[in-house]
Amino acid sequence: MKYIDDRKVISTMKPRMARNMIFRSLFLLATLFGLLVLGILLYRILSQGLGYLDLQFLQSLPSRRPEQAGVYTALIGSVWLMAVVAPISLFLGVGTAIYLEEYASKNVITTFIQINISNLAGVPSIVFGLLGLTVFVRALFLGTSVLAAGLTMSLLVLPVIIVASREAIRAVPKELREASYGLGATKWQTIIRIVLPAAIPGILTGAILALSRAIGETAPLVVLGLPLFVAFLPKTVFDIFTVLPMQIYNWTSRPQEEFHALAAAGIIVLLSLLILLNTIAVFIRNKYQKRY
Amino acid sequence: MAKELAGRSVQEMISEKMQSKRQGTSLERIVPILLFITAAVSVLTTIGIVLTLIFETILFFNEVSLKEFLTADKWYPFSETQASYGILPLVSGTFKVTGIAILVAVPIGLAASIYLSEYASDRARRIIKPIFEILAGIPTIVYGYFALTFVTPLLIKFIPGLEIFNALSPGIVIGIMITPMIASLSEDAMSSVPNAMREGALALGSTKFEVAMKVVLPAAASGIIASIVLAVSRAIGETMIVAVAAGSSPNLNWNVTGSIQTMTAYIVQVSQGDVGYGTTIYYSIYAVGMTLFLFTLLMNFIAQFVSRRYREEY
Structure with a gap:
C-alpha cells in the first residue's frame, strides 16, 4: 500500500x-x-x-530669451561650491573619524557624539538652510556668498564623510598599527603614515559621494537666498553666485515650455557632472583598494 | 654612518634623539585635542540648529500666540488685514504628500527587497542594486522636474479633475524617490536573517514564498519597520519636489487633486519672495522649520528605538 x-x-x-x-x-x-x-x-x-545642449549653452549667461540662455555662471558656481565644500568637509569629517576611531575612549561623550552624528544625518536639508541663514548669512555677515553656501553645505554633508571615513579607518588591520608601534613610532606617526594612507581609497570614495550630494542639493541654498539670476562670475569666496540646481529650479518653475527644455538641458549637465564624479570614485576604489 | 659618529659621542646622540622626541610628544598631546575639536563641530552644528530654531521661533511667538499656531485652521501669512498663522493646513499638506509616497514606496520597496534577498541570483542582485543606488543619488530637483513635466500631465489624462499643481503627483514621485531606500535597508535586514532558518522551513515543505512571508519577514521586522520610518522622515523633509509640483495654497482638507502647500514648500516660498528681515513672516519660517525638525527628529528616534529594542539576536 x-x-x-x-x-x-x-x-x-x-x-x-x-x-x-x-x-x-x-x-x-x-x-x-x-x-x-x-x-x-x-x-x-x-x-x-x-x-538645447550645445557649446553655446555651456558658455552663455542666463537670459530671459530661452534661445540665448545658458548655464555658464551656474556651472562655474557649482565648481566654486565644490572647491569650498571639499577641503572644509574633508578636514572636519576625517578629523572626527580619526578622533572617534583612534582616540576616543568609550564614555558618555563619545556615545553622545555618535548619536548626534546619526541624528544629524536625518535632519532635513532645508533645516540646514535655516541654520546657514541665521549663522552664516546674517550673524557672520557673509551674505549669499560662496563661503556662506559652502559652509552650510559642508555641515550638511559632514555625516556622510564621517561615516565613510570611520569605516575606512576601521578596515585597516590591527597588525599594521602594531607593526608600526613595534618599530618605535608614536600614535600620531602611526596614524598619519600608516593608517591614513591605507584608508585613503575609502575616505575619498565617501568624500566624492558627499560632494555629489552637495552639488545636487537645492533646498538649503534657496533658503539662504541665493539669487536665481546671476550674470557674472564670482571672483572671491565672498561674492554672490548661483549653482546648477538653482538654475534648473528657476527654469522648471517658469510656465513656458521652452524654459522646461532648458531645465532638461541643465539637468543633463548636472547629471553628467555627477556621473563624472562617481566614475572617479569607482576608479579610485578599484585602483587603490588593497586587500589585507 | 661612521662619519656621523665620528664627531659625537653616543650619549650626545641619545640626548639629541630625546630632544626631537620631546617635540614629538608635544605634538602627540596637541593632536587629540585638535581632533576632538573637529569632532565637536558636529555637536555644535546640532546645538546651532536647535538654538537657531528656538530663538527665532520665540521671536515669532512674541507676535503670534502658540494657541493660534497650533489650532487655527487657516495659514494666510500674506494677508495684510487678516493674517492667520495656523500650522494645521501646512501639516495636512505634508501628511497628504507623505501618505501618498508611503502608499507607493512601501509595497514596491518591500516587494523589491524580498525579490532581491529571497529570489534573485547573485548576478541579478549585482545588476539591480547599483540601479537602485543611482535612483537614490539623483538630485531631488530632477525628480521635481519629472513630477511637473511628466507625471502630472500623465495623471491628468486619467484623472480629469486634476489640477496642474496637486498633492498626487509629487506624492507619487517622492514615493519613487524613497523606494530605493526602503528596498536597500529592508534587504540588508532580510539578508542578515540566518540561512539555517530558511533551510529549516524549506525542509518542512514550505515554498519560497511561505519562507519569505512566515519566516524571513517576521525575523527582519525590526529592520524593515525602521527603514519605513526613516523613509517617512525623508518624505516629510523633502522640499524641491513639492516646491516645484505641489503648488502654494495651504488647505486643510482631504483633497489630493488640488493645489496644496507643505511645510517645506512654505519655507521655500518665503525665502524666494522679498520678505523683509525681522517681519512676522520672516520668523514664521523658523516656527515652521521647528515643527518640521521635531517631526523628523521624532521619526529618527522611533527608527533607532525600533531597530534597537526589537532586534532579534541569532
Whole structure:
C-alpha cells in the first residue's frame, strides 16, 4: 500500500506552488519598476534637453530669451561650491573619524557624539538652510556668498564623510598599527603614515559621494537666498553666485515650455557632472583598494 | 654612518634623539585635542540648529500666540488685514504628500527587497542594486522636474479633475524617490536573517514564498519597520519636489487633486519672495522649520528605538 497519496499531495501543493510563482513575478515586477522609472526619467530628460545642449549653452549667461540662455555662471558656481565644500568637509569629517576611531575612549561623550552624528544625518536639508541663514548669512555677515553656501553645505554633508571615513579607518588591520608601534613610532606617526594612507581609497570614495550630494542639493541654498539670476562670475569666496540646481529650479518653475527644455538641458549637465564624479570614485576604489 | 659618529659621542646622540622626541610628544598631546575639536563641530552644528530654531521661533511667538499656531485652521501669512498663522493646513499638506509616497514606496520597496534577498541570483542582485543606488543619488530637483513635466500631465489624462499643481503627483514621485531606500535597508535586514532558518522551513515543505512571508519577514521586522520610518522622515523633509509640483495654497482638507502647500514648500516660498528681515513672516519660517525638525527628529528616534529594542539576536 502507498503511504503517500499522490493526488492529495498534488492538490495541496499545486495552489501553494502557484501562489509562489505569482508572487515571485509580482516581486520581480516591483523590482523592474525601479529600472523602468529610471529609463523613463532619462529618456524624458534626454529627449527634451538634448536639442538645447550645445557649446553655446555651456558658455552663455542666463537670459530671459530661452534661445540665448545658458548655464555658464551656474556651472562655474557649482565648481566654486565644490572647491569650498571639499577641503572644509574633508578636514572636519576625517578629523572626527580619526578622533572617534583612534582616540576616543568609550564614555558618555563619545556615545553622545555618535548619536548626534546619526541624528544629524536625518535632519532635513532645508533645516540646514535655516541654520546657514541665521549663522552664516546674517550673524557672520557673509551674505549669499560662496563661503556662506559652502559652509552650510559642508555641515550638511559632514555625516556622510564621517561615516565613510570611520569605516575606512576601521578596515585597516590591527597588525599594521602594531607593526608600526613595534618599530618605535608614536600614535600620531602611526596614524598619519600608516593608517591614513591605507584608508585613503575609502575616505575619498565617501568624500566624492558627499560632494555629489552637495552639488545636487537645492533646498538649503534657496533658503539662504541665493539669487536665481546671476550674470557674472564670482571672483572671491565672498561674492554672490548661483549653482546648477538653482538654475534648473528657476527654469522648471517658469510656465513656458521652452524654459522646461532648458531645465532638461541643465539637468543633463548636472547629471553628467555627477556621473563624472562617481566614475572617479569607482576608479579610485578599484585602483587603490588593497586587500589585507 | 661612521662619519656621523665620528664627531659625537653616543650619549650626545641619545640626548639629541630625546630632544626631537620631546617635540614629538608635544605634538602627540596637541593632536587629540585638535581632533576632538573637529569632532565637536558636529555637536555644535546640532546645538546651532536647535538654538537657531528656538530663538527665532520665540521671536515669532512674541507676535503670534502658540494657541493660534497650533489650532487655527487657516495659514494666510500674506494677508495684510487678516493674517492667520495656523500650522494645521501646512501639516495636512505634508501628511497628504507623505501618505501618498508611503502608499507607493512601501509595497514596491518591500516587494523589491524580498525579490532581491529571497529570489534573485547573485548576478541579478549585482545588476539591480547599483540601479537602485543611482535612483537614490539623483538630485531631488530632477525628480521635481519629472513630477511637473511628466507625471502630472500623465495623471491628468486619467484623472480629469486634476489640477496642474496637486498633492498626487509629487506624492507619487517622492514615493519613487524613497523606494530605493526602503528596498536597500529592508534587504540588508532580510539578508542578515540566518540561512539555517530558511533551510529549516524549506525542509518542512514550505515554498519560497511561505519562507519569505512566515519566516524571513517576521525575523527582519525590526529592520524593515525602521527603514519605513526613516523613509517617512525623508518624505516629510523633502522640499524641491513639492516646491516645484505641489503648488502654494495651504488647505486643510482631504483633497489630493488640488493645489496644496507643505511645510517645506512654505519655507521655500518665503525665502524666494522679498520678505523683509525681522517681519512676522520672516520668523514664521523658523516656527515652521521647528515643527518640521521635531517631526523628523521624532521619526529618527522611533527608527533607532525600533531597530534597537526589537532586534532579534541569532
